[in-house]
Amino acid sequence: MLGQEIASSYQELSEEVEHLAEHPELVEEGEVDDDQEDTSSAILPVLDSESATSSPSVRFNKTCLKNVFSVILLFIYLLLMAVAVFLVYQTITDFREKLKHPVMSVSYKEVPLYDAPGIALYPGKAQLLSCKHHYYDHIPPLINPGQPGEIECTTQRINYTDPFTNQTMKHALIVQGPRDVKKRELVFLQFHLNETDQDFSAINYLLFSSFQEFLNSPDKGEFMKDCESSYSSWKFSGGFRTWVKMSLVKTKEDGSETVEFKQEKARSAWKVRFVDGGVNSSFRLASEKVLSLAQTSVVNYIDQRHKPASDQLFFVVFEWKDPFIQKVQDIVTANPWNMIALLCGIFLALFKAADFAKLSVKWMIKIRKRHLKRRRQAMNHIS
Numbered sequence: 001m002l003g004q005e006i007a008s009s010y011q012e013l014s015e016e017v018e019h020l021a022e023h024p025e026l027v028e029e030g031e032v033d034d035d036q037e038d039t040s041s042a043i044l045p046v047l048d049s050e051s052a053t054s055s056p057s058v059r060f061n062k063t064c065l066k067n068v069f070s071v072i073l074l075f076i077y078l079l080l081m082a083v084a085v086f087l088v089y090q091t092i093t094d095f096r097e098k099l100k101h102p103v104m105s106v107s108y109k110e111v112p113l114y115d116a117p118g119i120a121l122y123p124g125k126a127q128l129l130s131c132k133h134h135y136y137d138h139i140p141p142l143i144n145p146g147q148p149g150e151i152e153c154t155t156q157r158i159n160y161t162d163p164f165t166n167q168t169m170k171h172a173l174i175v176q177g178p179r180d181v182k183k184r185e186l187v188f189l190q191f192h193l194n195e196t197d198q199d200f201s202a203i204n205y206l207l208f209s210s211f212q213e214f215l216n217s218p219d220k221g222e223f224m225k226d227c228e229s230s231y232s233s234w235k236f237s238g239g240f241r242t243w244v245k246m247s248l249v250k251t252k253e254d255g256s257e258t259v260e261f262k263q264e265k266a267r268s269a270w271k272v273r274f275v276d277g278g279v280n281s282s283f284r285l286a287s288e289k290v291l292s293l294a295q296t297s298v299v300n301y302i303d304q305r306h307k308p309a310s311d312q313l314f315f316v317v318f319e320w321k322d323p324f325i326q327k328v329q330d331i332v333t334a335n336p337w338n339m340i341a342l343l344c345g346i347f348l349a350l351f352k353a354a355d356f357a358k359l360s361v362k363w364m365i366k367i368r369k370r371h372l373k374r375r376r377q378a379m380n381h382i383s
Contacts, residue, residue: 063367070360071364077357078357081353084349088343095339099334103333106326108326109325109327113179113180113181114178114181114248114320115209115211115212116176116178117177117208117209117210117261118175118177118209119174119176119205119318120172120205120207121172121173121174122171122173123191123203124203126192126203127193128151128189129190130149131189132150133153133186134187135183135184135185136184139317145313149190153175154211155174155176156174157173158171158172158220158221159172163228172224174214177246177318178318182323185319185320186317187317187318190314191314192312193312193314201238204233204235205234205316206227209259231261234263237314240267241315241316241317242315243319244265244318245263245320246320247320247322247326249261249262252327252330
């Protein structure tokens with residue numbers, strides 16, 4: 001039995017020697033790498049040979065298990081690397097999508113005073129009768145409606161060419177708007193149109209953000225052309241009292257800020273009747289309140305079938321709705337610092353996984369070299 005075991009061991013070692021003869025670099029690398037680790041086996045070759053010959057199956061099973069375990073770990077870390085690469089791609093894709101689709105953020109800022117807006121009116125043939133500033137929504141009754149009254153507002157008249165046609169000359173009356181929102185300051189204007197040949201009687205107007213900028217502008221005509229190109233125009237009708245409540249909206253987009261006005265309009269129908277009081281005849285106004293909130297202008301239709309009186313009165317009130325300025329701006333929800341931190345973590349995991357895979361491969365090669373070296377030592381001992 002002992003002879004058969006020695007013969008079989010000799011046959012295995014001879015096969016290993018032939019393999020090492022075909023690959024001499026394995027023997028040389030193994031000798032260089034494992035000199036310090038295998039000093040015990042070099043000192044006690046007999047014990048190594050005895051252990052190698054006494055329990056070869058146990059040692060083979062342990063080496064096989066270690067190799068299988070290393071291969072499994074290697075595949076696990078390769079899978080983790082694939083997951084990390086997918087996370088990097090998904091993170092970058094999500095960040096680019098969020099950059100393309102920012103979220104609109106709305107905030108409100110309370111102010112005690114507004115910068116007085118400019119009210120550009122285009123009365124045409126209508127005549128400005130009175131203009132006054134009132135407070136706390138208190139407008140005293142008109143004594144002589146349709147007759148010239150006091151003009152207490154800061155006004156300027158200006159002529160400029162139409163920015164859209166460059167041929168038509170436009171005549172604008174610029175009025176300084178209300179400022180003190182705490183006292184609910186308002187501006188009340190009255191116009192009179194003596195004759196009209198139109199079926200619809202209305203006065204156009206537009207609002208711009210700062211009356212002081214208009215005064216400081218060196219070229220007021222160009223300033224008004226820019227305002228007409230940037231702001232929307234509105235109308236208020238003859239025969240109605242139009243109450244305009246303004247609110248200011250500032251929008252930031254692509255680094256530029258734009259300003260626009262939002263309006264709520266309440267209208268009351270005014271009936272003017274003549275009361276015969278002898279020599280001291282006067283007009284009295286009786287209001288039938290037909291209030292309606294609207295975002296569009298409604299004009300008064302003038303029926304010309306029965307040749308009614310051609311006089312038209314226009315009443316308009318401008319007031320701030322509330323002391324809050326609405327600010328709208330684009331916000332990118334993707335935080336670049338969060339993305340950078342996530343990418344750093346993912347790349348760190350990738351490097352650690354690659355380092356572990358490299359060490360695993362080196363460890364497997366080292367185990368194989370050690371096994372071949374012990375086989376060679378056992379072969380030398382037997383020989």
